[in-house]
């Protein structure tokens with residue numbers, strides 16, 4: 001150990017309410033996330049391991065870690081539960097990983113607005129249990145809600161169950177504000193309103209250490225799960241679009257192509273054959289859904305209240321679909337996109353003709369800027385980067401908007417362009433560029449990290 005590194009660790013050891021993890025196996029485990037869904041990222045990130053991991057239990061410890069990292073110019077990467085898919089929480093330049101799991105309290109609930117103030121390391125499943133006491137629930141959940149943190153979701157996720165109604169996390173009205181610690185000589189805890197929070201929302205922790213979030217919540221409803229059975233794939237798209245424009249409350253609307261259904265867990269595939277539409281609706285919506293099914297001459301099965309089911313359909317949607325496919329064969333990977341408006345079937349049919357069963361279709365209904373849209377998370381058999389790029393180019397040419405899960409940066413996985421406000425926030429709150437370096441394309445790290 002160099003004397004500088006020893007000094008650095010000694011300083012950290014003096015910080016109160018800070019757990020330090022140095023065991024090689026733990027540090028290695030806590031330096032990884034679910035980037036192995038992408039063969040490209042797997043190759044790039046295999047050797048990326050932090051020097052150590054810390055877990056602060058109060059704001060003072062967070063500030064002290066930031067101050068010490070600043071003094072020694074050491075990289076600091078935030079971590080919630082490490083369920084991200086793009087290596088978001090993987091330290092590219094060693095240094096410290098700071099896991100926020102001890103920041104897990106619901107701080108305040110306002111019954112007038114339904115806003116909840118919650119610490120960033122709170123697991124979403126636990127937060128929902130707390131919210132239930134107030135008759136509320138989170139608007140949006142990733143399919144990893146049982147283990148993932150709310151801070152990791154806002155900093156690294158995008159949407160999921162609930163997006164059919166509430167759109168994406170970055171849509172105005174979902175994130176009302178946040179508190180974050182800055183990374184500079186004298187780190188400070190700052191409060192951000194909704195507008196000021198925007199650059200920190202989905203920035204992979206590159207421009208502030210989020211300690212708590214103020215979020216809008218929804219009224220807690222009983223959601224019922226329904227599976228609609230279709231023989232023709234084309235009908236699934238028409239039915240889902242009809243359902244999303246009907247006057248019913250929906251929490252989820254997804255399509256799984258039959259070859260995907262066959263790879264789902266036994267409880268699901270043993271009951272169902274063929275293409276499926278998966279719906280979560282309130283009890284009041286079921287009659288209308290059944291009526292729409294009748295019009296399209298398809299059958300449906302009401303499974304019951306999602307929360308009371310031993311196995312719910314929330315377990316086979318969003319990226320959990322990919323998880324189950326990969327549990328059968330690790331060569332499955334995936335893409336994420338918004339399908340072209342009103343052209344979804346022509347789009348999918350092009351791929352079915354050109355790529356046949358190399359691409360299998362998994363569709364999720366979402367709301368985009370208030371309008372119903374179809375997103376897709378198709379699964380595809382890995383056959384090298386060249387073929388993946390050809391598929392991506394085909395998608396783009398035909399009008400899809402790709403959120404590429406095979407790239408490391410905020411911009412690559414998101415809007416594809418540098419967000420000047422995110423870069424401005426980095427300059428202000430992390431002027432040395434120590435927070436999760438290498439993940440923001442708009443911030444050059446060439447000189448700093450000698451690359």
Ligand SMILES: Cc1cc2nc3c(=O)[nH]c(=O)nc-3n(C[C@H](O)[C@H](O)[C@H](O)COP(=O)(O)OP(=O)(O)OC[C@H]3O[C@@H](n4cnc5c(N)ncnc54)[C@H](O)[C@@H]3O)c2cc1C
Nearest residue numbers: 080081082083084088143149152156157158160205210319
């Ligand atoms: C099977 C599977 C299904 C998934 N389904 C979905 C889905 O439906 N929707 C979706 O959006 N995502 C999905 N994901 C991705 C991921 O699970 C979610 O985005 C999840 O919310 C991330 O939370 P986390 O606590 O694991 O965050 P982590 O992976 O630990 O971190 C995510 C990012 O946030 C940063 N970060 C964490 N905490 C903080 C903090 N306090 N301050 C600043 N930055 C911070 C990290 O540095 C990292 O860049 C899925 C992943 C898998 C493996």
